[in-house]
Each structure stands twice: as structure tokens, then as C-alpha cells.
Amino acid sequence: MVYQWYPGHMSKAKRQMQEDIKLIDVVIELVDARIPYSSKNPDIDKLAKNKSRILLLNKADMADPDATAEWKAYYEKKGYFVALVNSKAGKGVRNVHDVIQEACKEKIERDKKKGIMNRPIRAMIVGIPNVGKSTFINSFAGKACAKTGNKPGVTKGKQWIKLNKNVELLDTPGILWPKFEDQQVGMHIAFIGSINDNILQPTEMAYELCKFLQKNYSGMLHAKYDIEESEDGLTALERIAKKRACLLKGGVLDLEKASIFIMDDFRNTRIGRITLERPSMIEQKEREKKEKEVAIAKENAEARAKGLAEKAARQAAKEEALKAEKEALRLKYSGGIDYEALEREAYEAYAEYQKEEKPSSYDFDE
Ligand code: G4P
Secondary structure (H helix, E strand, O other): OOHHHHHHHHHHHHHHHHHHHHOOOOEEEEEEOOOOOOOOOOHHHHHOOOEEEEEEOOOOOOOOHHHHHHHHHHHOOOOOOOOOEEEOOEEOOOOOHHHHHHHHHHHHHHHHHHHOOOEEEEEEEOOOOOOOOHHHHHHHHOOOEEEEEEEOOOOOHHHHHHHHOOEEEEOOOOOOOOOOHHHHHHHHHOOOOOOHHHHHHHHHHHHHHHHHHHHOOOOOOHHHHHHOOOOOHHHHHHHHHHOOOEEEEEEEEOOHHHHHHHHHHHHHHOOOOOOOOOHHHHHHHHHHHHHHHHHHHHHHHHHHHHHHHHHHHHHHHHHHHHHHHHHHHHHHHOOOOOHHHHHHHHHHHHHHHHHOOOOOOEEEEO
């Protein structure tokens, strides 16, 4: 199955974000803790260059806590300030205030040195659709928030939510789009339900999910559906369909029906807290990508070197031929070939031959 998704407003949203980012000090980026790699758009790294960066692993309540801890360490190593959040229940949300202060420490110090005191930090929320941006903003801003309105000249048309005396939040989040660099990214976004289900095949998704779970969360399908696990996704899907009596006319298994409720169970955390990707998987992928790039670069360099060598050889041969031709012309026009001398040499050689060797009846024709 090929996963594709091209929102038409993509480039307009990007332009808008480029403008908005100029106004802010810190970018608060939300990712889904179940797919912290696939739900993160790498383009934001370029867009938010030179800004403080906070990464929120949202929906942490749905993800595997061990994997979430790994992802926190992974992104911290990459220079982000990271926090775990459950925006729906408001868990970890208040902590984000402290994280903002921490992330903007240098900026606050710089302001102090310039004599600017208590200028609020300006923040902006970004993330791909469905990651929980609105839920987080509502939870973070709470009921007590006050919209500060337009600020002529500087923030024309912008609405800011004053969270407290230290922080102002741009009220419209920046919408990023998932980056389908490989099919697995598309598949993971589909798994969590962020691509319209009408364009996907539920059986293929459920098949892939069952395969993944049996490999990485052994025992979970058994615990949830009381089936014997194997390595194969299709066998698991069939066993679940049978167990739940998903049947078509004539007793044929209704795999589509089974797939739809398996995906629904997964998306609502009824199978368990599951994270679909780990930093080690991504690091492996990045290594493979780099190796491939190096191999291609090497191949190109070799082909280029070979081409250059052939070109040089052709050039040398051409130069040699030209030189020979030039010499021939020079001899021709300078009378360089001394026919008389050649004749003389031949005569002398023959005379020498007659003198030293046996006499001959052959008369040399003078
Ligand atoms: P967006 O602005 O980024 O597009 O996302 P939005 O806030 O609309 O959230 C998308 C869905 O994710 C919502 O569910 C929301 O409740 C849920 N959600 C957001 N944050 C969390 C979280 O931390 N944990 C959990 N478990 N869910 C979260 P919905 O099904 O669209 O609506 P509803 O179920 O809230 O009615």
C-alpha cells in the first residue's frame, strides 16, 4: 500500500509560519509520543533556526513509558528541552512553564544585560495535524488566560494569549505536515489515525500492526484477544477474526471487520500502551541512509574519474596525431625530405655490399 497525503494549503502554511516565527523567542513543538519520529517534521529545524526549541512528547498517556524515556534522552541529546505531556488530562502541562524559562535562560540573561527587564517570552506551538496542539493550548492557557489583542506595527493581526507575566503564546498554532520520506513514516501516521481512513486499507494496516506487536510487544495480542501468537501478521489477523466471530456469508472470515476493530482498539489504547518506533530503529535507518549516500557518492566519483581519464586519453591521442600531422606538413613545405641524400645512401650501401660480399652478376643501374 502506498501512503500519500498532500494537503493543498501546505506551502501557504509554511509561508505563514516563516512570518510568525520571526515574532517569537521559543518554538514549542508537539509530537505524538507513540511515533515521536514520524510525527515530527524535520523542516521545522530550518524554519526555527536560532530559536529556543522545546519538544513536547504529547499523548504520553498512550505511549509505552520505557520508549518515551528513550525518546526523551534521544531528543535531549539533539539539543531540545523535552517534556512529557498528557494534554487531555492536563498532566505535565504546568511543568512546561518551567521548561520555557529554562529554554530561554540565555535570552533572559541577554535582555537583563541590555537593561530590558521582564519582557515576556513569546512562544508558538507547532506540530502536524491531530497531534494535540489545540488540546494543549487550551490546557496550557486555561480559563484565566487573556487575549492581548493586536500590537500595531509589530504584531499586526496577531492574537497573543498572555499566560502569565512571563509568557505570551501566539494563539494560532503552526501546522506542519508529515514528511513522507519513507513508507514507514506514512504507515505510522496512518496507524495512529492521522490520515483519512477512507484512503487506507484497514486489513493491510491491521496486518502490519499485528506483525509489529508480535515482534516487539510479545504477549499483548494474546492478552487482549486470547489468541496464540506467531510471527506472521496474517495468521494473527485470522485468529482474531475467528475468535471474535467476524464472519461473512458461508463462514468466510471477515478480515476487514476484524481489522477495523483492531485498529480502533489500538488507537484508543485498548491493546495497551504502545510506541511504534524506538530511537535505535531510527538510528539504524539513518546509518543505512548514510551508507547508501556514501556508496552512491563513491560510485559517482568513480564514474566521473573514469570519464575524465578516458577524456584525457582521447585528448592526448588527438594531440599526438596533430603533432604528427604538423610535422609532416612542416617536412613537406620545408623540403625536409632529402631524396638525393637517400639515394646516395642507398648507392653507398650497395657499393659496400659488392665490395665485402661475393661478386654479383646484378648490375646496379646508375
Ligand atoms: P490538533 O490541534 O493538533 O489537530 O489536535 P487536537 O488538539 O484537536 O487533538 C486531536 C485528538 O487528540 C483529540 O481527540 C484530543 O482529545 C486528543 N488528544 C490531544 N492530546 C492528548 C493527550 O495528551 N492524550 C490523549 N489521550 N489524547 C489527546 P479527538 O478524538 O479528536 O477528540 P476527543 O476524543 O477529545 O473528543
